[in-house]
Amino acid sequence: MTSALKRWPPEQEIQHMKEAARDSLPVERRKQEGQIWGSMRRTGFILGSGLLMFVAFWNSVTWHLQRFWGASGYFWQAQWEKLFHAFEGKEWILFYLGATLIPTLCFWGFNALLLVVDTTGKPNFIARYRIQEGKNDPVDPGKLRQAVRLVLFNQLAISFPMVIALYPCLRWRGNPCRLELPTFHWFLLELTIFTLIEEVMFYYSHRLIHHPLLYKHIHKRHHEWTAPIGVVSLYAHPVEHVLSNMLPVILGPLVMNSHLSSITVWFSLALIVTTISHCGYHLPFLPSPEFHDYHHLKFNQCYGVLGVLDHLHGTDAAFKQTKAYERHVLLLNFTPLSESIPDSPKKKE
16 A cells, blocks of 8 residues: 555656656766866866976076077177178178078088998998998989989079079068077077978978879979988979978068078078988987988878878878887987897898
8 A cells, every 4th residue: 555655657757757867967967067177177287287397498498598699699790790781782692692502502511421421331330320221322323413413403493593582572571681680589489480381381292292193293203212312302303392392491481581590590401401301321419310211111101391290190100100110219329220129020021
């Protein structure tokens, strides 16, 4: 009798269950929201703490560098003023000397040293750091002459005219040869912007010319060197040289309306870095060329410069499964990474 009175009729029981479920939803939602909010707060705390530590570290480093810059800054400013007054009224000559001659001398000076090793295999101290063992050992003279001719053509017929055209564009926005040199902090900001612009433009233009319709007509020439050497960093079809080599480097200074001093350092640095990326040697205390060397070996991996966009787009997935990826680090001793992290025996065979 009592149990019968406590039991709900079927219709009322179903209704009661629905109401109980509706009442419990806000509680569950509040719990989920509380968990999400807690996770967000923890994430914010971690990221915020990391950001504060990064800013503190960055300020410390730049403060010490600024002290060095300030100690020598008057010297460089004085030297620049002498140049400025010597070319006063003819600043365009100063611009072309700084933006073309100095970077070109850096490129050929560095590559001359590498070509000695490429053609003779000596000194052995450098040759032992070769990434692809047995390749270009020594480099084929006929193939090298062909590469040097095209590199010179690209520099004389394309690079120099583009730099000449850059001057009036910069002049329209200001004076790239203005009397006051940029501050050290401003130069660091410029260098960051230059690097990011180059990464984005080079990655997407590079992937574009890997499209089958363009690859066989344009980019295939650069990939004739599956084991690259330094000088072939500019061995490319003229269209590729404009699209992937010149525009990504020139656009940054144009966006930032940079001073000639910043442009000269950036152009020289860009040529040295691309030479290292193609040199075929993983040398101590220099940036690792394993990333781009692997691109020349496999063609369909590692399209960028920094590897940031490759990571986001997954175009370095196969590279990350290789020994080359393990060797893609800054070498801080004199033991070749091919010895400390050798390829598997099967791969060597």
